[in-house]
Amino acid sequence: MSISSSKKITKILGAELDKLVSLPLIWLTLIGTFILNLVLAAAFTSAGLQGAAGTQSILNIGLASMGYLQAGFIILGISATCSEYTSGQIRTTLTVIPWRGFQLSAKHLALAVITIPAAFIIAASGILYTFMMMRDTAVGFEIDTMIETLVGATGYLTLTTLLSAAIGALLRRTTPALVMLLGYYFIISPLSRDFLPNYFPDTAGYYMYMPASNDEINVLTPMQGTGILMLWTLIFIKVAIIFYRQRDA
Amino acid sequence: MRALNAELSKLFSLPGIWLAFLIGALAPAVIAALDSIVEKEDIIAGVSTRLAEIGYSGLGFGVQGVIILGVLSVSSEYLTESSESGGGQQITTSLTVVPSRPHFLMAKAGAVTVTSILLCMVAMMTTVSATHLILGEYAPAFEASRLIGVVCYWTFTALLAFGITVLTKNGIIPLTVLIINSSVISFSFLLSKITKLAFYLPDRAGIEMFMSFNDESNAIFNRFHTPFTAGLVMLVWVAVFFIVAVIVFHRRDVAA
Numbered sequence: 001m002s003i004s005s006s007k008k009i010t011k012i013l014g015a016e017l018d019k020l021v022s023l024p025l026i027w028l029t030l031i032g033t034f035i036l037n038l039v040l041a042a043a044f045t046s047a048g049l050q051g052a053a054g055t056q057s058i059l060n061i062g063l064a065s066m067g068y069l070q071a072g073f074i075i076l077g078i079s080a081t082c083s084e085y086t087s088g089q090i091r092t093t094l095t096v097i098p099w100r101g102f103q104l105s106a107k108h109l110a111l112a113v114i115t116i117p118a119a120f121i122i123a124a125s126g127i128l129y130t131f132m133m134m135r136d137t138a139v140g141f142e143i144d145t146m147i148e149t150l151v152g153a154t155g156y157l158t159l160t161t162l163l164s165a166a167i168g169a170l171l172r173r174t175t176p177a178l179v180m181l182l183g184y185y186f187i188i189s190p191l192s193r194d195f196l197p198n199y200f201p202d203t204a205g206y207y208m209y210m211p212a213s214n215d216e217i218n219v220l221t222p223m224q225g226t227g228i229l230m231l232w233t234l235i236f237i238k239v240a241i242i243f244y245r246q247r248d249a
Numbered sequence: 250m251r252a253l254n255a256e257l258s259k260l261f262s263l264p265g266i267w268l269a270f271l272i273g274a275l276a277p278a279v280i281a282a283l284d285s286i287v288e289k290e291d292i293i294a295g296v297s298t299r300l301a302e303i304g305y306s307g308l309g310f311g312v313q314g315v316i317i318l319g320v321l322s323v324s325s326e327y328l329t330e331s332s333e334s335g336g337g338q339q340i341t342t343s344l345t346v347v348p349s350r351p352h353f354l355m356a357k358a359g360a361v362t363v364t365s366i367l368l369c370m371v372a373m374m375t376t377v378s379a380t381h382l383i384l385g386e387y388a389p390a391f392e393a394s395r396l397i398g399v400v401c402y403w404t405f406t407a408l409l410a411f412g413i414t415v416l417t418k419n420g421i422i423p424l425t426v427l428i429i430n431s432s433v434i435s436f437s438f439l440l441s442k443i444t445k446l447a448f449y450l451p452d453r454a455g456i457e458m459f460m461s462f463n464d465e466s467n468a469i470f471n472r473f474h475t476p477f478t479a480g481l482v483m484l485v486w487v488a489v490f491f492i493v494a495v496i497v498f499h500r501r502d503v504a505a
Contacts, residue, residue, distance in 0.1 A: 013404070068436075070423050083409055086330065087336070175265045175324075178424055179317055183272070186432035187310055191280070202487075 009106065012097055016110035021040030030118050033152045040065035040072065041126040045133045050199040059149055062127035063209060066153060069122065070202075073157045074116065074181050076163030080111050082086055087189055090249050100245045104169060108162050119157035124150055125208075150208035159233045163201060166236035170243055190241055204228035252347050252356035253363075256322075258358050263325050273314020275398070278375035280307030285383040292387050304376045305459050308399045309431070311372050315365040315403050316427045319410030322361050323422030350469040350499050358411060358491070365407040369400045371428055398458030398476055405483045408429070409451055412490030415498055444488055450472040454482035 020026055046062045084090040097103045127146065164181055171177040187203050198204055198220055207225035222227070260266065281304040285292075288303065326340040347353040373396055381388045406427070413423040430436055430452050438449035447453060457479035474482065 040439075043443060045440055047439070056425050068429065071429055075421060075425060125393075173265060175317070175321060175420060175424070176268050178265075178421060178427070179268055181315075182425060182428045184315065187313065190432065191283075 004173035009102065012099075012102055012122035013108040013110055013244070015097070016103075019114060019240065020031040020080055020107075020110055020114055023083055026076060026205060029072055029076050029079065030122075033069060034122050035075075037065050037069050037122050037126050040068055041129045042133075045130050048130075050066065050135065058130050059127065060210075061134065061147065063123070063124055063149065063153060066156075066209065069126075069183065070160050070185060072122075073119065073161045073198045074164040074185065075109065075178065076115065076170040077166075078174055078177045078181070081165045082177060083105065085172045086174070094249055101132065101198070102243050104241050104244050105237075108165055111161060111165055112158055115158045115161045116154060116165075119161075120150065120154045120176040121133040121158065128205065146163050148222070149209055152226075155226060156205045156208045156229065159205065159229050160201070163233045163236055166233070166240040169240040173231060199228055204232075252352060253359050255346070255362035256356045257278060257363065259325075260318075260322055260364060263321055268277060269314045269317035269321065269366065271314075272317065272373060273311055273365075274371045276313065277304075277311035277372045278312055279308035279377040282379040282383055285380050285388075289384060289387075297411060302460065303384075304391065305379050305395065305399070307376055308372060309456055309460065311376075311401075312403055312406050312431050313428060314368060314372070315407035316410045316424065316431065318365060318368070319361055319407040319429070320414045320420045320424050323411055323414035324418070327373055327418045329370045333420050338503075344503060351495055354415070354495055354498055361407050361411050362404055365404050366400060369403040374398065394476070395459040398480070401480050402455045402458050402483070405451070405455060405480075408487045409490055412487065412494040413449055415494040416490075444502075451486040454479045454486075458483070459502045 041062065046063050048061045093103065094100065129149070148213060164177070167181060168174070168177045171180070185202055189200065194205065198207070204220060204225045207220040208222050208229065211247075258328055284303055284306060292303075325345060327338055328341075330337050344350065344353060347356065356374075377391055407463075410423055410427055413427075414420060426436075435452060436448050437450040437453040440450070441453060454474055457474045458476045
């Protein structure tokens, strides 16, 4: 049976989406991240309310939980690719879709389709909560800035998820991938922030959503940050695909 | 005793355990070395305020290694094998061989404790030699009492990770929570801005066994416990988690 190339891609994408949607861990992670984010937003808001009134911006506090939030999305990315390897599902997958490059690209695309709305809702809920609690005390903001920030935050979380998925596909085991990514994002990066230039995935991505502040010099514009993070993600996906094509399943 | 031997051999043959040993043994030394390089000039000039902390902050982060150790030791038992090799879980075999569940859990906890103490010894050796290599005669003396604090902190953290993983059966959640919590921007740190009770959380209390917080300008960094009470607080946490884990593990169906 011969089918046209575009139809083939749609079918692969549909299959990958189906697999992701039926993965219980994905939903658990998303729900857990959502609840955790609200708890953290509440904590940051209450810490902000205790501080000097009228000095903090709602956006800054609403996005303060982003640092923790990305952990949930890292798990999401890793579990999407590593779940193929835990029970030998990968061999079934490759029997049905014998084009490895296509298959992995479609997986990343399907992951992005799920992540973008989820990231948007989760990031928006944090800001909304802070807004409701702090309406009276904090500095107001323009609606344009909020939209820009939200889009930046969504993009950052999505690209981080794709990056984690690529690393997961490279390492094929959940635990080492998780430890390496969390170790980098939460230990190595904060410790080495003063020595290294802002060209690493998380530091460049930081500028995608952090509103420009006056007291520190913003080294990168949001667009530059997006570009650098996207470049990192594409490089990792490319490397993952190259290894995937060469390697014995 | 034979169960303990068996658990030790299982622990050392785990896939992914190399990561725990690598991080546990080398990360503290690397962080201590970087710290020493940054502070070297100040220390030689005699104006460094952080001389007493050199090395200990590295050992504080190196606890990641034993977190992995504690989590992996349990989560590997519950890992479902691929359907091509029967789709079983190791825990059924383990409990066939050692039918008493409290014994099994004790042997496993014993293996984790022994390994994390050994790993901590190695980490301290590498850290001390790293600081001596870089700072030479200016290297701070490492006091025995604080080093004992480090050993306790590592062991208790490993047991905490162990206990939590017995409850969740899945390695991802405890690994994420504990790794983030031992990082610079921990949840406990955030919570301690809101409520004083956060000083009684295991990691926040435990770290006071060897870190001396004496930053008067910032209440968060101020010392809250003495090393001894800090150890006691953490021990209570470990004991609570462990007792709950034993009860749950004793009552739970293996397949559930």
